[in-house]
Amino acid sequence: MFGPRRFRLLQKLTSGEPAELYLAEDRHLLRQLTLKLLHANTNYDPLAAKLLEREARLLARIDHPNIAAVLDLGLLGSELCMTLQAVGVDGLDDWVEGGQRSQAQLLAVLRQAGQGLAAAHAVGVVHGDLIPARVRIDRLQHVRLVDFERARDLAPEPGAWERQGPPLPIDRNYAAPEARETGRRDQLSDQYSFCVLAWEALTGRRPPSDADHVAGPWAYRREPAYKVLARGLSANPTARWPDMEQLLDALERAGTGRRFF
Known part of the structure; x- marks a missing residue:
């Protein structure tokens, strides 16, 4: 159990179901970290607590600098919380909008995000949203x-708890077609979501719905990154890149010495 005055909340970072993410100060260790707290109305919900505990266990399996590492799980007063290493106050969208970002900066940030995703996939964890x-x-x-509360565990330990019933809602703007239509989530659906946010970061707009079709916009088809991201945006999962590593290598080659879009 953490003491009631152990942490000082500095800024809310994300708000999801069933928990919220905060940048916080650890008053004992005099450092910043990230706190994930259950919503006030779910503190005593056993299902919400199990989801947070499951997320902590999944994160403990991933050891990579581009994944926020879990530090501990415990009670803060009457609230269950998870502590993680400190993360940036900006999400990708806010960071892109916050200044003139060069192609090199955009590529470096996207590559880190993709490498974190690949590391999760390597241990059987699908982000899912x-x-x-x-x-x-x-x-x-x-x-x-x-x-990672919506993550899918492709390599669960024997007897590991898994949520039953309807899945938690996902953001359909970034979800792969199969995730939207059937709830199927795997490494290839994560790849699709990555390509949507990569396209958006590089162009300032969402990808066209026909990005993977021959009839796609000619203005995009002439550019070097078009085929890389369009393949990851294929409606057919088997037509996408085999894994994130191959996608990232192709994206880096496509961006060498040229402007995207």
Whole structure:
């Protein structure tokens, strides 16, 4: 149990179901960290508490600099909370809008986000609801992914608890077609979500709905990154890149020495 005055909340970062993410100050260790707190109306909901505990266990499996590492799980007063290493106050969308970002900066940030996603996939964890707000960027332009409460565990431990019933809602603006239509979420649906937010960061607009079709906009088809992201945006999951590493390598090659779009 954490003492009632252990942490001072500094800024809300994300708000999801069933918890909220805050930047906080640890008064004992004199450092900043991230707190994930259950909503006030779910503090005593056993299901919400199990979801937070499950998220902490999944994060403990991932050891990568682009994933916010879990530090501890415990009670803060009567509230269950998870502590994680500090993350940036800006989500990807706010960071892009906050200044003139060069192509090199955009590529570096997107590559970090993709590497974090690849690291999660390598240990059987699918994020399941990747959106710009969950790509946190600090003042040194270091990226950490957060909010794995909707994650799918592809390699569960024997007897591990899994939520039953309807899945938690996801952001349909970034979800793959199969995730929107059937609830299927895997590494390839994560890849689709990554390509949506990458396209948005690089162009300032959402990808056209026919980005993966031959009939796509000619203005985009002439550019070097078009085929890379369009493949990841394929409606057919099997037509996407085999994994995030191959997508990231292709995106880096496409961006060498040229402007995107």
